[in-house]
Amino acid sequence: MQAKILIIEDEQEMVELISLYLTREGFEVTPCNTAEQGLASFTKQLFDIILLDINLPGMDGFEFLQTIRKTSPVPVIIVSAREADEDLVMGLGIGADEFVIKPFSPKVLVARVRAILRRVRNLSAPKELLQFGPYTLDREGYVLKKGEKKIDLSTREFEVLRLLADNAGKTLTPEVIYKNIWQQQYGDITVIAVYIQRIRKKIESQPENPVFIETIYGKGYKFNRS
Ligand code: CA
Numbered sequence: 017m018q019a020k021i022l023i024i025e026d027e028q029e030m031v032e033l034i035s036l037y038l039t040r041e042g043f044e045v046t047p048c049n050t051a052e053q054g055l056a057s058f059t060k061q062l063f064d065i066i067l068l069d070i071n072l073p074g075m076d077g078f079e080f081l082q083t084i085r086k087t088s089p090v091p092v093i094i095v096s097a098r099e100a101d102e103d104l105v106m107g108l109g110i111g112a113d114e115f116v117i118k119p120f121s122p123k124v125l126v127a128r129v130r131a132i133l134r135r136v137r138n139l140s141a142p143k144e145l146l147q148f149g150p151y152t153l154d155r156e157g158y159v160l161k162k163g164e165k166k167i168d169l170s171t172r173e174f175e176v177l178r179l180l181a182d183n184a185g186k187t188l189t190p191e192v193i194y195k196n197i198w199q200q201q202y203g204d205i206t207v208i209a210v211y212i213q214r215i216r217k218k219i220e221s222q223p224e225n226p227v228f229i230e231t232i233y234g235k236g237y238k239f240n241r242s
Pocket residue numbers: 025026027069070071072
């Protein structure tokens with residue numbers, strides 16, 4: 017699977033350089049010139065890694081990082097000309113995973129990206145069977161069982177549940193769920209709420225008070241494995 021990388025950097029030349037190298041190495045890049053644009057892309061799509069500049073017009077890189085960390089553990093590499101130690105410490109304190117100091121060699125950047133992806137994928141390589149509560153979800157077999165009893169889910173319901181379960185702990189917006197399951201850029205995303213209700217009726221003992229698929233008000237849905 018091609019890794020998706022969000023690049024947030026205001027210097028156009030730098031964006032082009034980074035994009036060029038990463039694309040050449042087989043990554044799919046989404047370049048943004050401001051943190052605001054970056055946030056807009058972030059809410060619409062799932063990324064494997066974010067490359068983040070600190071000095072940006074408008075919202076700066078630190079603020080961006082704090083904002084996304086409220087809902088997402090996505091790996092973030094800060095790519096910055098700032099060298100002061102306190103900036104590095106602050107970045108790590110609010111959840112950056114790595115630093116690359118400008119000027120940098122593209123090879124170093126690509127190596128860092130690959131190292132982080134290896135680490136993350138080893139940790140979260142999807143296993144075929146995913147357990148939550150009394151349930152076992154067979155990811156590839158499209159089967160959900162409660163103990164030995166099979167739960168009847170439509171293909172789409174299963175796919176929505178699997179996407180949420182694969183991203184346990186992260187809040188997924190209806191846009192992200194829609195784009196991932198329906199593979200379309202635009203469509204009626206209100207359908208997601210309908211699917212969530214149906215899935216809850218099948219897996220939650222109190223659908224109106226859900227344990228597994230939590231609603232994060234104003235943001236989306238979060239899966240809990242407990
Ligand atoms: Ca900058």
